[in-house]
Amino acid sequence: MIACATSCSTYGLAGIPIRVEADIANGLPNFTVVGLTDRAIQEARERVRSAIRNSDFPFPAQRVTVNLAPAEVPKEGTGFDLAIAIAVLIADGRIGRADGAALVGELALGGAIRPVTGVLPMARCLAAHGVRRLIVASENAEEAALVDGLEVLAAPTLRACAAHLSGGRPLDRCRAPALLPAEQPPDVDLAAIRGQSAAKRALEIAAAGGHNVLMTGPPGAGKTMLAGAFPWLLPDLPVDHALEVAAIYSLRGALRERAATSLRPPFRAPHHSVSRAGLVGGGTGVALPGEISLAHRGVLFMDELCEFPRTHLEALRQPLEERRVTVVRARAAVTYPSEFMLVAAANPCPCGHLGDDQPCRCSPRLLQEYQSRLSGPIKDRIDLTMTVPRQQYAEIFDAAADEPSAIVRARVDAARARQHARQDALNSVLQGAELRARCRLGASASRLLARSGERLRLSARGFFRVLRVARTIADLAGDDAVGEDALAEAIRYRTGADA
Amino acid sequence: MRERTLLRGRAGWPERFEHLQQPPQRIWIAGSARPRLPAVAVVGSRLATPAGVDIARSIGRGLAGAGAQVISGMARGIDGAAHHGAVDGGGETIAVLGCGIDVCYPAEHARLRRAILTSGCVISEEPPGTPPLKHHFPKRNRLIAALAQAVVVVEATPNSGALSTARWAVDLGREVLAVPGSIRSPQSEGTNLLIRDGARPYLGFGDLLDALPELGPLLPLPIDAKSAEQRISHRLAPELAEILTRMGSTPVLPDELAATLGLSAAVVASRLGSLELEGAILSLPGGRVARTF
Numbered sequence: 134m135i136a137c138a139t140s141c142s143t144y145g146l147a148g149i150p151i152r153v154e155a156d157i158a159n160g161l162p163n164f165t166v167v168g169l170t171d172r173a174i175q176e177a178r179e180r181v182r183s184a185i186r187n188s189d190f191p192f193p194a195q196r197v198t199v200n201l202a203p204a205e206v207p208k209e210g211t212g213f214d215l216a217i218a219i220a221v222l223i224a225d226g227r228i229g230r231a232d233g234a235a236l237v238g239e240l241a242l243g244g245a246i247r248p249v250t251g252v253l254p255m256a257r258c259l260a261a262h263g264v265r266r267l268i269v270a271s272e273n274a275e276e277a278a279l280v281d282g283l284e285v286l287a288a289p290t291l292r293a294c295a296a297h298l299s300g301g302r303p304l305d306r307c308r309a310p311a312l313l314p315a316e317q318p319p320d321v322d323l324a325a326i327r328g329q330s331a332a333k334r335a336l337e338i339a340a341a342g343g344h345n346v347l348m349t350g351p352p353g354a355g356k357t358m359l360a361g362a363f364p365w366l367l368p369d370l371p372v373d374h375a376l377e378v379a380a381i382y383s384l385r386g387a388l389r390e391r392a393a394t395s396l397r398p399p400f401r402a403p404h405h406s407v408s409r410a411g412l413v414g415g416g417t418g419v420a421l422p423g424e425i426s427l428a429h430r431g432v433l434f435m436d437e438l439c440e441f442p443r444t445h446l447e448a449l450r451q452p453l454e455e456r457r458v459t460v461v462r463a464r465a466a467v468t469y470p471s472e473f474m475l476v477a478a479a480n481p482c483p484c485g486h487l488g489d490d491q492p493c494r495c496s497p498r499l500l501q502e503y504q505s506r507l508s509g510p511i512k513d514r515i516d517l518t519m520t521v522p523r524q525q526y527a528e529i530f531d532a533a534a535d536e537p538s539a540i541v542r543a544r545v546d547a548a549r550a551r552q553h554a555r556q557d558a559l560n561s562v563l564q565g566a567e568l569r570a571r572c573r574l575g576a577s578a579s580r581l582l583a584r585s586g587e588r589l590r591l592s593a594r595g596f597f598r599v600l601r602v603a604r605t606i607a608d609l610a611g612d613d614a615v616g617e618d619a620l621a622e623a624i625r626y627r628t629g630a631d632a
Numbered sequence: 633m634r635e636r637t638l639l640r641g642r643a644g645w646p647e648r649f650e651h652l653q654q655p656p657q658r659i660w661i662a663g664s665a666r667p668r669l670p671a672v673a674v675v676g677s678r679l680a681t682p683a684g685v686d687i688a689r690s691i692g693r694g695l696a697g698a699g700a701q702v703i704s705g706m707a708r709g710i711d712g713a714a715h716h717g718a719v720d721g722g723g724e725t726i727a728v729l730g731c732g733i734d735v736c737y738p739a740e741h742a743r744l745r746r747a748i749l750t751s752g753c754v755i756s757e758e759p760p761g762t763p764p765l766k767h768h769f770p771k772r773n774r775l776i777a778a779l780a781q782a783v784v785v786v787e788a789t790p791n792s793g794a795l796s797t798a799r800w801a802v803d804l805g806r807e808v809l810a811v812p813g814s815i816r817s818p819q820s821e822g823t824n825l826l827i828r829d830g831a832r833p834y835l836g837f838g839d840l841l842d843a844l845p846e847l848g849p850l851l852p853l854p855i856d857a858k859s860a861e862q863r864i865s866h867r868l869a870p871e872l873a874e875i876l877t878r879m880g881s882t883p884v885l886p887d888e889l890a891a892t893l894g895l896s897a898a899v900v901a902s903r904l905g906s907l908e909l910e911g912a913i914l915s916l917p918g919g920r921v922a923r924t925f
Contacts, residue, residue: 330897331886331919350919481917488918492789492818493679497708497738520919522885585909606898621905622898625886625915 145467148258168201342605350521399431663753676710692717788822
């Protein structure tokens with residue numbers, strides 16, 4: 134007899150519904166699984182056999198063949214265990230039918246159902262293909278229930294799942310968790326950082342316009358703390374964006390680090406010893422998302438930018454430009470979104486003390502080499518460069534002047550609303566003609582810009598970066614036209630190598 | 633390039649080397665000029681501030697105008713600026729090197745070196761081809777002190793080579809002048825120490841005249857450091873001029889300016905951007921800004 138069950142496979146962020154067919158025929162007892170499977174699926178035979186026996190069902194002493202269709206799609210992972218077991222039980226006549234429910238879960242030898250990664254993208258794919266019911270491990274139920282129009286049932290064991298399908302005790306239905314704006318206070322509040330008003334102002338501009346930032350400053354000046362405060366200046370994600378982010382985390386198995394229901398923009402801070410695959414995505418078989426995709430719709434913080442190998446920085450160019458990354462592996466090429474804001478930090482020189490109170494010990498040649506490394510591969514993608522000096526005269530700063538993040542965030546929200554109303558995008562993505570059209574300059578501002586081109590020897594790209602930042606400064610001030618003040622301030626944040 | 637060897641005691645040997653306890657036995661010299669009087673050495677740190685570079689240049693130019701030779705070490709920073717000033721002023725300048733006279737160190741001074749060879753000369757006691765080694769430079773400093781009648785130290789950190797030149801100058805009985813600076817500026821720490829130890833403070837070209845009266849009759853108009861400031865600041869808007877007057881000569885952080893002026897970071901950044909475009913200030917590595925004059 135032939136029986137069917139539905140499961141799902143992921144392919145990047147997309148999914149493919151998989152039909153699991155089981156056939157039991159007379160012959161020597163044997164159990165085969167076919168359909169372009171990886172090693173984990175081949176091992177599923179042992180888990181399924183034990184789980185069925187330990188759930189008080191006999192395993193058919195006949196020739197059992199399982200096919201995963203479509204057979205031409207490479208499949209990997211342990212999520213097919215549950216569907217295989219149910220298909221075998223149906224084919225053996227032990228339970229009724231799967232009743233239109235899709236099944237995703239790994240089996241323990243004792244029959245318990247274990248969570249797998251990627252359940253959220255699978256649930257989205259299944260719902261899109263018209264599946265109305267999904268049975269998963271209890272641990273996976275919450276993320277799956279985020280998908281609209283899908284009834285998610287949490288199954289603790291194979292036995293409970295089988296009972297449910299044969300009309301016995303029904304499984305618990307998981308309600309969709311609420312995606313609510315975060316009420317929690319920031320991890321790092323701007324008000325907790327004394328002084329650094331220039332750096333805070335630069336971060337506010339970056340947050341408002343979605344600009345990539347480079348911070349330079351001596352060790353211990355507070356770059357890392359400022360970067361930690363940065364995501365709290367950004368508005369909450371809209372629900373569809375939050376789901377997109379949660380899907381990436383689900384795929385990478387990183388939902389423990391960030392709740393699937395969180396609306397906060399993600400913040401990733403990979404150490405400079407990260408592998409290239411870890412940074413941009415990779416792995417054997419079908420590539421998994423890397424740090425830059427985990428930072429999608431959020432912030433990627435690269436501390437000690439110059440310590441990252443040059444190849445890593447080169448690999449960031451495409452994602453920074455195209456806002457997505459394509460990772461090619463032997464079995465498949467997948468594309469992941471990577472719309473992150475880059476916040477990079479670096480020492481001003483190899484010894485870290487250039488322009489600091491302690492004298493710098495670097496030779497001019499070393500300095501030059503370092504500067505080129507700093508600004509080389511991704512300079513064109515950084516709109517805003519700022520220095521974070523060591524605060525020297527702490528006494529002259531008025532602690533009351535340190536604004537809390539919430540107040541800054543309100544200004545950022547307002548500036549972003551202006552941008553969306555005007556061009557339905559953030560200023561950081563404006564290019565060429567559109568940028569010029571969006572930046573109406575007064576006569577004096579035009580003169581100022583022309584003068585800056587000569588005096589500061591701005592390249593064409595540098596020119597546009599200044600203009601983009603000036604547009605954001607004007608938006609923060611609530612101005613329609615870009616004035617002289619905004620332009621003059623933007624010039625202060627130009628990327629150093631242009632100067 | 634005329635490259636010659638001068639031997640001690642032979643024709644053309646600079647007399648003033650004999651003031652040294654251990655004079656060199658021979659030197660290599662290239663260029664059009666020969667050491668003569670009046671001669672003043674202008675030396676200082678390689679890591680100079682913009683203000684220091686400007687001062688060194690104007691002293692070099694002033695000395696050239698007064699007909700004095702400007703002697704220095706062709707290093708980065710103050711030394712190079714002093715040579716530049718002398719060349720600009722159409723005067724003679726002598727670079728005393730710590731490497732062979734055919735070696736250009738630092739490499740970025742290739743053009744300056746050509747200008748020095750045309751209007752002055754380079755001198756070294758190291759044979760041609762000698763690379764610039766650390767231990768050559770203290771030896772070289774004694775030659776600078778010997779050739780000069782006065783040594784002006786423009787900027788120096790406490791362990792700067794310029795201080796060793798000043799020590800040689802004291803031993804040889806030459807006048808030592810030092811440009812004072814803020815007590816918080818590391819580049820002025822050495823010069824301030826010199827002044828505490830009895831060096832003459834250099835507050836303007838007049839101090840150099842007091843120290844070396846023979847410069848006097850030759851001197852044209854006094855060099856007025858204020859003129860550049862007036863040139864730029866008369867066309868500045870009042871709010872920009874206000875920032876400029878608060879800046880002083882030592883580099884400051886924008887945050888410090890904002891706090892002392894009671895302005896927001898955004899306003900200060902905007903005004904500093906305007907000043908930068910006017911050429912009135914420079915951004916330094918590390919985030920400080922400094923006046924260009």
